[in-house]
Amino acid sequence: MTKTHRQVWDLEAIFPGGSESERFQAFLAALEEDITQFQKDLDGKTVPKSEDELFSIVHVLVRAQEISKRVRESGAFVSCLTAQNTKDEDAKLLTGRVKQLSSSYSSVMTSIDELLLGLDENLWSTLTDLNEIKPLVFNLEERRKMAKDKLPGDKEKLIQGLSVDGYHAWGDMYNTIVGRMSIEVEEDGETKQLSVGQAANRMSSKDRETRQLMTGKWEKAWGDEAELFANTLNHLGGFRLQTYKERGWDDFLKEPLDINRMQKQTLEVMWDTIEKNKPVFTKYLRRKAEMLGLERLDWTDVGAPVTNAAEEVSYDDAADMIVDQFRSFSPKMADFAQKAFDERWIEAESRSDKRPGGFCTSFPVKEQSRIFMTYDGSASNVATLAHELGHAYHQHVMNDLPQMAQRYAMNVAETASTFAEMIVADATVKQAATHEAKVQLLDDKLNRSIAFFMNIHSRFLFETRFYEERKQGLVSVHRLNEMMLEAQKEAYCDELGSYSPHFWASKLHFHITGVPFYNFPYTFGYLFSMGIYARAEEEGAAFEERYVDLLRDTGRMQVEDLAQKHLGEDLTSPEFWQKAIDLVARDVDTFIDLTDK
Structure with missing residues (x-):
């Protein structure tokens, strides 16, 4: 039971x-x-x-x-x-x-x-x-x-002191504004106020009319506060740029690359390889539009279900499924996940006044983690749950290391989480009971690929161009909307019928002060985990210990060295990235075959 x-x-x-x-x-x-x-x-x-x-x-x-x-x-x-x-x-x-x-x-x-x-x-x-x-x-x-x-220590200390009210406060301001926001809907003859987290879940509804209606309300809600959000973005961006200028840094990517312990060449080769493979994924977007009876997908349709087989999964069933699938790869990982569920490390309840999104955070003194999300039973939510448990397991295997050696970067953090997500996603596709269910689950899996290859790419393009323009002065709401649309059209190869001009405001990641360029590490982690996953499939149970060894090294190596040591791969070469993308392309081909009339 x-x-x-x-x-x-x-x-x-x-x-x-x-x-x-x-x-x-x-x-x-x-x-x-x-x-x-x-x-x-x-x-x-x-x-x-x-x-x-x-x-x-x-x-x-x-x-x-x-x-x-x-x-x-x-x-x-x-x-x-x-x-x-x-x-x-x-x-x-x-x-x-x-x-x-x-x-x-x-x-x-x-x-x-x-x-x-x-x-x-x-x-x-x-x-x-x-x-x-x-x-x-x-x-x-x-x-x-x-x-x-x-800079010399006294000047760096001055910057750190000023950053509390002159930098981090803008991130706090963003959270304050989001916290007071609500989106009004009519349901069952009564008016309800949804938190932005609840509203975000409604935008992936099976019903297109509901999605379209909610998307309109969503864009309006963020547009109503756009002036304030433009302030938070401009001022935290300005603080960063001024700090870089004082240090003599002329490249605003220096800090995020240093934080992620990776070379610029690795980043450029990764995006270049993705760009060359975009036609594979536009083929998927076109087939999905055809299945939904549309000429082109709108922004709100990209994540929409393509069949009626998108059944809701209860939280308890999701927990059992995740633990079972983890066990097929790693008994230790499964036991850890079971402990997280049993000891209530996870906040998943759908209620008002919660912030949107999901995260995992660790408590190094207690040697525990806590996972935050809003669970509504969708396949996407099951994936998020597995994803965050991957983060928690990553920290768990590093708890006995010195504190300094535990500080792994965001790009390799996203590797463990995406790997965990992939284990569950792959298993559910393989075990689908019907053709329709298999199509839907494969679509859910490909949606995540589109997020990493196109959505995240649009964020990277936007943020890169924002910082270029911010060097010249404040950037207006109108220009921010314009830049966001330009980035989305480029990243999606202009395959969509509509986009999200206020995405720069609604996406928390642009307003986080802890980590600049909170985007490309996700795509890196996704593709890096694909390489690890392929190795795990080849080696089976024998790979479990090697995987743990790789995770334990993530806080004490450059990513290029990490890949060379544990996978024998060169991240500055397109070959590694192409092999990873080929695995995803295989899913596109399967999807096209399964949905061929």
Whole structure:
């Protein structure tokens, strides 16, 4: 018998009392005190001049990692509080306090970077040869290199201090505006107010009239607030560009590429290979339009079901299916997923006042994760659930590593999540009971490919062009809409009958301050995971341990080195990307064959 799982997560196990938690207040107070004292101690420390003095650096690094865990713990908790209830005013205040703490911790790390940068080459070599430091060598060398690229420590600390109200505050403003938004609908003779998260789910309705109606309301809702959203985007973009200018960086892709530990050549080769393969995917879009009786798909039709076989999947059935499919690849991964369901690590309930979208966040002190989404029973929601569990498993296998070596980048983070999603998607297609169900499930799978190859590409094109124009001054709402449409038409090869001009406003990722260019890592992760998935199919159960070894290296290697070591692949060459795309093209061919009249 299927076990019943609650769809509301358990945050009490982290800090009891929610945004009024006394334990969390005490945790923050102790953390503030420790960071302040740590900074004072570092202010009085000089760069070691002898080998005997190096052990003080070891102590500093141990202390920094312990505090880092607590900073991440506090950040994860407030992100959960604000996501589960966008109207929680106490949570918003806590978010501001945690961001201030995070800024103070960044200043501490800047002081540590100065110490590392000040070591002469002989002492640096001695330090990195110490047993306690060897597991951190990649991360410390990375910090040292990045510190050389930045301004002197006092100026970097000034930037970090100013960023709380001059940069991150614009991201907070975006969340505040979204939190107060609602979209009015008429249902069963009464007027209802939907959160933007609930409204987003309605836009994938089986009924085209419902989709069209909701899309119109959606565009209007974001358009009504467009001036405010243009402010958040312009000012956080302006802060970034000014910071880059002061550092002498002339390429706004430098920071996102450094963060993702990848070369520009890798990024360019990936997009070039995708561009050359676009005709394969436009063929799919045309067949889908034909099946829906349309001349061309509209923006709202791209993710629409093509048959009536798109049955809803209950949350409990989705949980059982995900655990079963994970087990076919990795018993450890399956046991982990079961634990997440049983211990209520997942917030999936559909209710008002939740923020839209989904995420996974980790609590390094508790060594737990929490997953956020709004579940409505669609195949897309099942995929999201598997995707986020992939993130959580990735963190789980790294929990015993030093904190610095756990900090993997977004592109490889998306690899684990997409791999998990693929296991479930592939299995459901293969096990489909009817021809109609197989067509629908294959369509759901290809929808995700279109998202990575076309939707994400449009975001990358838009953001690249936005930053080019933002260098010259503020960019108007009219121009932002225009740029968004241009990017979407180019990315979709102008195959659609309509687009989403306010997508730049409705997509949270453009307004996140933590990571610039929150787009291309998704496509990288998708294609990289395709390569891993192909290897897993070839090697079967023997690949499980190799997969875990790859995940454990994601926080301590450049992605090009990671691929070479674990897959024997060159990411700067189109061959790897082409092989991955060929796997998706195979799905397109199957879809075309299955739907041939």
